[in-house]
Amino acid sequence: MILETERLRLREMTEADLPALRAILRDPAAMAAYEGAFDEAMVRDWLDRQLERYRHDGFGLWAVELRAPGSSAGSAGGGAPVIGQCGITRQRIDGDEVLKVGYLFAREFWHCGYATEAASACRDHAFAELGAERVYAQVRDTNLASMNVAIRLGMTVRSRFVKHYRGVEMPHLAFAVDRAG
Template identity: 50%
Template sequence: MIETTTECLSFRELTQADLPALKLILQDEATMFAYEHAFSDEEVQAWLDKQLGNYAQFGYGLWAVISKESGELIGQCGLTPQQVRDQTVLEIGYLFRRDCWHQGHATEAARAVKQYAFDQLKAYSIIRDNNLASMNVAIRNGMQVLDRIEKHYYGMTMPHYVFGMVNPQIKES
């Protein structure tokens, strides 16, 4: 379980009680543009169930991001296992309510998760090729493009970039 906070945010595991807040995020067409559709009630529940399963199986997943100012769940950010070619990697993923965009929350949350992942694990961000805002978050988070892959969702092939980081304390020879 993540035990970190930032200046403006705190993190915790999602619970079933978070379903209404998740619907505000996952059922917003603009927020979900990279997924090509807003989620149905069933897809939101499946998303939450997947996170709960990830906590049980791996000890991590996408965590609820809580605004310290309002106490509200404003997004989610965390780690999910993803396939990149022939290996499973950890992705730093994030989704925030649209009314919380352009306030630095995604970058602040991704940095905290990156530090957690860097200290504990090795993580990546896998970002759809048309999601410039998320690419900019990854770049501001000190990550760089390492690869380009294709993922398949809803019968479509979607190009993605794999962003990663290099340990600044390890000198490459």
């Protein structure tokens, strides 16, 4: 277990999380900002990239589990439903290497505040444990729900940049929040 919030638990993903990953990454609506649903090979690559990040960086996108009501802090979890992914990754924005909070949730768990709750814990973890002075979110300029999460994290827009992904030029906004004090 990496992080715990009032309603959620974040832990490293494993092979057993492939079905939960598929539910998000193969959903065209959830993947609209990524230019559509992934195929099976892309889902596999996505999981492998997170496992590589855990090994190399010690962090990456983590599985987000819904805690059973009343479960005590630090209890083992296991078998709890995985409702999304949230975590911290290294990214290059405008030539600088930065720490970025990422969040993708299964559609049936949108509009409950879970993304903001998980991402707030990741932001705080980046400041407290990873020594970050600034934490970013990178958001495609069409992704209003994601912008609203960034704003709820206390972030403001710092710059624009264009990502080249899946053969498409995608204008993005770099949101960031600075360590307090």
